[in-house]
Amino acid sequence: MAIRVKKKFLSVAEPSRTWSSVDQFKTALEFNDSGPLKNVASKQSKATEWFIEDGVVHAYNFYANMDDKNAAVTAYQSKVTNDSITRKYTMSELAVEEI
Numbered sequence: 001m002a003i004r005v006k007k008k009f010l011s012v013a014e015p016s017r018t019w020s021s022v023d024q025f026k027t028a029l030e031f032n033d034s035g036p037l038k039n040v041a042s043k044q045s046k047a048t049e050w051f052i053e054d055g056v057v058h059a060y061n062f063y064a065n066m067d068d069k070n071a072a073v074t075a076y077q078s079k080v081t082n083d084s085i086t087r088k089y090t091m092s093e094l095a096v097e098e099i
Contacts, residue, residue, distance in 0.1 A: 001098040002045060002062060003069050008092045009057040015090070018055025025057045029088040043068040043075075058094075069096070 011017050011029060019025045046062035063069040079085065 002064055003066060004097050004099045005061045005063070005069060005093060006095040006097075007059050007061065008094055009059065010090050010092075012088055012090060019052060019057055020055075022050040022052060022057055031089065043072040062099075 009025065009031075011025075025031065043064075044062055045064045045068070048062075049060040051058050051060075061069075061072075063072065080087065
């Protein structure tokens with residue numbers, strides 16, 4: 001079974017801000033393809049699906065199994081810590097489900 005992880009993203013500077021589009025969020029918080037965290041957690045089995053719920057940005061990440069998910073989380077956290085990266089957003093894991 002594959003794993004789908006639902007995440008919520010908030011601005012560090014404006015956590016209660018609502019967004020009208022995913023692109024608006026990504027542009028404002030410099031969440032882009034040239035960022036230092038791009039492809040750090042490349043264990044995904046399918047492209048991230050971005051969406052808005054009540055003005056809050058969410059995403060589904062897909063993995064082949066829990067080992068791939070855990071490896072991706074570890075790689076991401078290590079990169080943030082080791083390179084002293086200050087993110088402009090916070091990311092919360094809301095749900096993990098088998099699909």
